[in-house]
Amino acid sequence: MGVAELSPAMASGAIAQLRNIQKTFGKGEKPALAELTADVFGGRITGLVGPDGAGKTTLIRLLAGLMAPSSGTITVDGSDPIADADRVRSIVGYMPQKFGLYEDLTVAENLDLYADLRNVTGQYRKETFHRLLQFTDLAQFTGRPAGKLSGGMKQKLGLACTLLGKPKVLLLDEASVGVDPISRRELWRMVQALVSEGMAVLWSTSYLDEAELCADVLLLNEGRLLFNGPPKELTDRVKDRCRLVRGIGGSRRQVLARALRLPEVLDGVIQGSNIRLLLRNAAREPSPADLNAGPEAQWTSGPPRFEDGFIDILGGGPGGHSVLAEHLPVVPHAGEVVIEARELTRKFGSFTAADHVHFQVRGGEIFGLLGPNGAGKSTTFKMMCGLLVPTSGLATVMGIDLKQSASEARQKIGYMAQKFSLYGSLTVGQNLQFFAGIYGLNGARKREAIEQMIAVFSFGPLIQTKADELPLGFKQRLALACAVMHEPPLLFLDEPTSGVDPVTRREFWTHINGAVEKGVTVMVTTHFMDEAEYCDRIGLVYRGKLIATGTPDALKKMAARPGLEEPTMEDAFIELVGRHPD
């Protein structure tokens, strides 16, 4: 299709057009994008969502002219991104996943570099810097190296550098991964302001609550466009199929697992003390009795969310059965305290990263640490694993003082971190061997543990594959396998699902819920509010202090005020942090 034929669409405001795009990398490989036709319009935010490996980043790179399509045509403001690369690069702003900042350069030096690269000069440059620094609230940090900025500030600087040439099209690739809800909302407001000036924004995200706010959404799965339209259209498809189960007696994790086994239920998640279910299309209404949720249980219909539509179009969640949990031994506990932080304090020079943090976690509980970037979550978390020695105070796990015998304590802990702490150049089998080894397994026990993990997570055909080459979902399974192989009574999860799509995240939590039902105790840090809902109790950390502790529902109740009667977890987070005196 020629450029001339597209002009009517341009008249209607489509700045970027993709027609019948196919992108294949290796010969004989499945296409990363197939038969894709879509438009990105000026003056609005177009959301780009889909599971990992769906082709979101490829699509963005095609628009930025960083890759050429195998077939099909792309135009950005009437120009071909490959044939007319110079023009397209001058009108497209692209912010890659890691923001593209030089960490050893200061804020001002980063801005200077990108301003020069984008030919922003003279008086106009001064004005632009002034405007962007105001806009991003970075004016007081111009002399600070970008590497020393918090995640949210880096994200804003990345955006500022991208906006320097006054682009007509802004491409944001997972700009908000690993950033706390407050910074995410700020970024959203900033982008909203740009859109009102006519800019076209393509916003790739794994936060579906963000997608819900977009004017249009492109939903990709395995390189194919499954949905293209306003998010409400997708949400409407599931509008009568959401149910909330309140007043659950007994374990809500078991109720969820039972619910997910029902043929009528397509998907389900824990939401504080309640569970939220999505029924299959035209399914019979299951009876609350099927859930065995206790006499008090109420069954109400709930408002649909974009995430429900997303899961629906992808054919449902991963189910509620954890093969892993089936194989884990029962960890006996009587609800006694197994993790304790007593007046835990850590100072870095004059800066207090953790200030008299005090909490207890009982056996079989999921305890979540939430807080903005740089609030002290990670510092606290590291002290609880014995990776960081507290300046004062006490950290114990299973009654063992981490200061005294860190290695004995670590034997009781399964640890899984954000980046999955795998050895990328080792194969699946070698990673399992290695982690079994460092957790002290040997001989027959080691062999059995490895064989069991291979069976549980179906690693069989992938055993010779390098960890780096695994699809993300498998990487996560492998990281979890490595953390639980020695059957620890405690699991420490540090942002375990950062950058992971909702389906993969559900699968992960199915395993965690299953393990907790076996008596395992979990401590988790997260930026995903839906993940926070899985916690029994949450500690909210801000400026080194634990400013609130309680069940997710209790925190929501605390945050409620006139004008915010029924806060979501995210509202509660922002409200409680905002109320804290500076």
Next chain:
Amino acid sequence: MSPPLSLRRLVALCRKESLQILRDPSSLLISVALPLVMLVIFGYGLNLDSSRIRVGLVMQDDGGDARGFASQLDGSPYLDVVIGSQIEMTRQLVDGKIRGMVVMASDFSHRGIGPGSEAPFQVITDGAEPNTANFVENYVEGAWRTWQRQRAADHGHASPQAIEVEARFWFNPSAKSRNYLIPGSITIIMTVIGALLTSLVVAREWERGTMEALLATPMRRSEFLLCKILPYYALGITSLLVCVGAAIFVLHVPFRGSLAALLLMGSAFLFSTLGMGLLISTLTRNQFNAAQAALNAAFMPALMLSGFIYELRSMPPFVQAVTRLIPARYFVTSMQALFQAGDVWSVLGSDLVRLTLAAVFFLGLTAQKTRRRLD
């Protein structure tokens, strides 16, 4: 059509690169501290002239001649003599405390000790270190000859040797190994800066995700390549001048060439190693692999196959052929010429051609492998 290169963008990129060099302690360490450490090691530590070797002396005879030869040995500037019983000395030799021993038989003074007569003593050396063993043997033999000659003169005999050989070394009259090791070691330093340092810089851009951001700007390929070459070229030339200055003024190695020739040869060599480093970096896109590759492709060959320490002519023909592919080899000969002989254009000219060819090859290949796209 827009111009192929924007000066503003190039300056901005070079400034960014220079700031990164200045702020990264490892690049300063490699370009400033490492050359100084290496100069000190090569200048003072590594010395291919042997120093005093410890040898044992077993005297089974204490006659006048025996004592005379013993004091001759003791007076040798190359030997450090310890006297003891045969058992004691054997033990010390086994322990590696001495490198050899001289046993003077009980009939030493009675055997006919005239010129040309058979030496009435035994030299036992530690064959585990053949080089040192050779030294011991030669030094003892030298001492023996000198002592024989002296004794003959003392007794009124004529010197048995009619012709005296007096060796004279051209270009390096004092035959100090330092004088040819320093020019060689400067080659190594330049290789480290050129290849090791630059091998990291493109890989780092890929690893940190800044490459993708740069590629999405109107930046040209030529601008990117030049920003990776010019600052490191400046760093390398500075380092070269510091090294040569330190060699001349601190280590007192004579320098007989001209500054212009030094800069010309240095630039040609630097561009070839920079090219190699950048090519590695561009191909690997990973800092760890890049450093490994640079170490094996540039540093090790420069150390082993450049003729800096190991004589090229004593290598097997196949290895000699391989050394012809190593730019460091040609820079070693140019540097040795510049330091010890001067601007000898018959040497420098052919070296210059080869170094320039290497630079064009590596930089050309890097340019070809540098893409403005990700696929």
